[in-house]
Amino acid sequence: MRLSRFYLPTLKETPGEAQIASHRFMLRAGMVRQQAAGIYAWLPLGLRVLKKIERIVREEQERAGAIELLMPTIQPASLWEESGRFDAYGPEMLRIKDRHDRDMLFGPTNEEMITDIVRSSIKSYKQLPKMLYHIQWKFRDELRPRFGVMRGREFLMKDTYSFDASPDDARKSYLKMFAAYLRTFRRMGLETVPVKADSGPIGGDLTHEFVVLAENGESDVFMDKALIGKPVPDAGTDFDGDLEGIFSDWTSLYAGTDEVHDEEAWSKVPEDRRLSLRGIEVGHIFCFGTKYSAPMRARVQNAEGKEVDMEMGSYGIGVSRLVGALIEAHHDEDGPKWPMSVAPFHVGLINLRAGDEATDKACAEIEAALEAAGVEVLYDDTADRAGEKFARMDLCGLPHQLVVGPRGLGQGEVEWKDRATGEKSNLKLDEAANRIASLVKTELDRLAQ
């Protein structure tokens, strides 16, 4: 992609409303633009990150056996009256009336709707288990939106719903999502920890939050240090097999939010392993039994011919929030430092003298070679000044930078900078593209394992 054709409205100065790093950089790098409190337009650079996160989430959901569908953003109030949540939900729910004065709402979540969908066609235990998910915009009219996309009112969320004929089977579904989440976040280059959580208004007893450890987190987390850096289930994991081992491996070590903090259990953690820190909640999984299936009469006949309420669970990932969380976890004073798997582009190519025959030619060759190798390149072909180009590329946070200028080109070399470490070195012009393409590929493979 040529920068001259792209839409990248970067800001040199930080808009006054942005406090934390992720919000500042997302505005400055032209990733998003606020349209109202907690409501953002996603500009091309930000959208590319959002799409990459979505793709990883989707791949891991499919791996775990979930099937994608898409439910609408607008829902009829009648479904929510069935579950009793139309009155219970409160002002967080955005209520709308259509032209016929019918009560509608902008969905804050989809338990009722998916239950309605499934109950109409699933009648037998033989049709279960089922895990269905979608990735859709939600709206919660937060009292106080803040931190940019980390706590917006409109947000993109992946939500999965599991349906089983028995509590034992529901637990198996829960474990699939538990393992899938460990993989999902790690593939994005995020260190997350599953912590015991408060089940909140959704209810249920088996529930975990997945939190990214970051200073600007909004949850207080108490955890055993041994959880950090723990290997996650690899790509070969059999999701139809027994996942109890993985589950107990992670949950036998202490980790809890402040709401469920247990001082007694905490005191048994060796003192040098006790960590108390802040985290950003990026995923939350619940097994809540028949909370919705019972009032909404979503039932199947079991093997004994008896009608039973389906056992359900729901499993959310804050997709848009993850963009902010990723920046909080990976940045320096100049901008984000994207992990390869979610970077908007893999490589930033800078032509220090656009219009110069030699640098133009060298850049065009590198760009073509990288793209032929499947590497995504943002090529700064503008006539802007060098300093501006460097600063802007750092702000974009692409993992690799290749700088082509007359000085290096005279020696047949281009400069390579690793954005994460800041290390620079020179590469032979004719080897640069291959070298970088192989680094990109290696890193992508590593993260996808």
Added chain:
RNA sequence: CGGGGCGUAGCGCAGCCUGGUAGCGCAUCUGCUUUGGGAGCAGAGGGUCGCAGGUUCGAAUCCUGCCGCCCCGACCA
């Protein structure tokens, strides 16, 4: 929803206390110079001073109401 703060050019801000018809930096446009870390000089364009009332000869400035946005707390993916 309690407490605090802010709305003046695309962005960051000054001016308001003490009323006299709007300014600085960045960005944008033109020209020349410059060319490896957000350039220099010269010139130019761009503003219903959040909105509505009020006070006054005169309001960005004082008063009242409303709207929007931000921060702290409580709440939440």
